[in-house]
Amino acid sequence: MIIIMSTGVSEEHIAGVEKRLESMGLGSNVSRGIERTVIGAIGDETKADKEALQALPGVEDVIRVMKPYKIVARSYHKEDTVVDIGGVKLGGNTVQVIAGPCSVETQEQMDRAAEMVVAAGCRLMRGGAFKPRTSPYSFQGHGVEGLEIFRAAADKQKLPIVTELMDVRSLDAFDEYNVDAIQIGTRNMQNFDLLKEVGRIQKPVILKRGMSATIKEWLMSAEYIAAGGNHNIIFCERGIRTFETYYRNVLDVTAIPVLKKETHLPVIVDPSHAGGKAWMVPALARAAVAAGADGLLVEMHPSPCEAWCDADQAITPDELNALMGELRGIAKAIGRDV
Template sequence: MIIVLKAEASEQDANEILDKIASLGLKPLYMPGVERTVLGALGDERVLRQLHLDAYPMVDEIKPILSPYKLVSRELQAHDSVISVGGVKVGGNTFSVIAGPCSVESEEQLFGISQMLKQQGITMLRGGAFKPRTSPYSFQGLGVEGLELLKAAREEFGLKIVSEIIDPNDAKLMHDYIDCYQIGARNMQNFRLLEAVGEQSDKAVLLKRGMSATIEELLLAAEYIINAGNPNVILCERGIRTFETATRNTLDLNAVAYLKQKTHLPVLVDPSHGTGVKSLINPLSRASVAVGADGIIVETHLNPKEALSDGHQALTADDFATLMADIKPFVAATGKSL
C-alpha cells in the first residue's frame, strides 16, 4: 500500500506513521520526494485497517499496490532508478556497455581484453570465474584464481567487475573481488541465491531472465533481492527458449519495452546469448537501443577460436570497435550518452 502525505507533512509525521506500520508486523518504506513524501507498507494490507490512516491529518491519499511485485513496480516508484556499479551509473541518461569474456582463462587473456575495452572507453568488465555449464565436462571456470585475476584487472585498468555467482555461500567470498554480482539465467529462481546477494546491499546485482521465465517471474525474482535489503538491481533480457532453432535463443525485445513500463529498474539486453550468432549481435544491439534498453552486455575475446567457452559468439577487437561505432548514433538519437 502507498500512503501519500500532504506537502506540509514533516519527517516527524512520517515517522509516526512508519512506527505504526512496523508495529503491525508490516515492512515500512520511507520515500521522501521533492514535493511530497510517500510511505509504503508491505505485507498483509488488511491489518492496515486497524490504523485508520485516513483519519491522520497529514495523509493525503492511500492507494493499494495492485501488482504482485511491490518494490520493483512503478506503482511504488514512478521515476527511473539509477544503479551504481562501483561508482559507474547504470540507467537514467546513460547507455551502458558491459563487455568481456564468457570465462576468465588467464592473465594474458584477461589483461589483453581489458586493455582493448579501456581503449574503447568501456568502464565495466564482465568475466566468469564460476561457470554453470550444461555439460559437466565443459570448462567450469578458474574459481578463486579467476576472481584474483578480475581483481588484478580492476586495479590495473580501473574497470568495474561484473561476475557470475552460482552458490549462495560465495556471496561473501566474492564481495571484495567484484562490483556487481551476476545472476545467470539458470539461477534466476534460485531463491536462496537471490536472498544471499540481497544481503550484500553495497553491491549491484545484474539479474538475467531465465530461459523459460515469464516477465512477471523475472520481476518477482528481482523482488526477492530488494526485499532482502539490496535495492541495486539491474534486469537483463538475454533471450528465451522457443521452438525456433535458427538462433541460440529468441531475443525478446518487446519484453524490454514492457519492463520499462512496469518497473523503475534499469533494463539491459544480452544479444550475445540472445542470438548465439556473432553476426546478429550488432543489429540486435542497435534494436536494443531503439526499444529503450539502458545498455547491453556482450562477450568479447581477442582470439575466439581459442576461447574455452562461447567462442562462437564472442566479438573480436575489430568487431567490438565496429559495434561501438554503429550504436553511437542510435544512442544519441535517444538522448542518451555512452
C-alpha cells in the first residue's frame, strides 16, 4: 500500500501515518520527493485499513498495490478452471451455448423448448422459475412448480439445467429438483448473504455482473462465494448500464479478455439481456465468442411472440440453429469448437 502525502506535509503528519501503520502491524518506507512525500507500507497489505489511513491528517491518497481478491485470481491458480455442470464441461476448449426460454410457462412449452435446444446442438438448458421483475404487478414466475416442470422437460432430453436463485429460502427446492447450476442475477450480485449461502454448497454458480458493477467488484463478489469453499464459479457478462437508450444495456466485450487475464474461472456472455432485442442477439453472440467467451446464455423460445416475459428478446429455434453454424466457424478461427 502506498500513501501519498499532501504537498508541504508536516513531519508530524508523516510520523502519524508511520505510527498508524505500525498499529496495523506494518512497517513503512518514507520517500521524500521534491514535491511530494510518499510512504510505502511494508508487510501484508490485507492488514491495512485504507479508509482509516485516508482519514489521517496530511494524507492525500492511498493506493492499494495488491489485488483484493485471492482465490479467484489467476495468480492463485494458473490454469483455466473447468466447471462441470451435470457432466458438461464449461471452461475448456469447447464453447457451450446454454439455451432456453426466459421463463418456465407450461410443461408443453418446456418440452418443446428442450427438444429444440438439443436439436440445435446445445448441451445445457436455461429457464426461469423465480423471476426478478421490476414491477410487483408483473408475472413473478411459477416458483417451485416451475422447477418441477423444468426438471421434467430437461430430463427427457438428458439436459443439465441452469436457473436463477433469488432467495436463500429457495435453496432446498433447488436441491430437491437437482438444479445443475445456480444463476445469481444481476440485481443480486452484491446480495452478500445470498453469495455466502451458495458459497457453502458445491453446485456451480453462474454469477451475473451487476448492472453497474466494476470488474473489481464482480471479482470480489465471486471471492465471497469462493471464500465459503465453492470454487465452481462462472462469470456471466450481461451488459452494463450506460447513457445509451437505443438498447437496454451495453454488452461489455472488453470484460472477456480482462477477466481471462485476472481470473482462472470461466466467462460466459448473455447476449439476450444485453441488447434486449432478438435481432441484436446473433451479432452480440458472435462478438462474444470471437472475443474469447467460454459460453453463451441465450434466450430461445419455441414461439417468441407468445412468450410470457421478455417476448421481444427471445430468438426462434431456427435462428438458434443458424447462429450455431456461424459460431462454429468463428470458434474454429480462434482454435476452439462449439
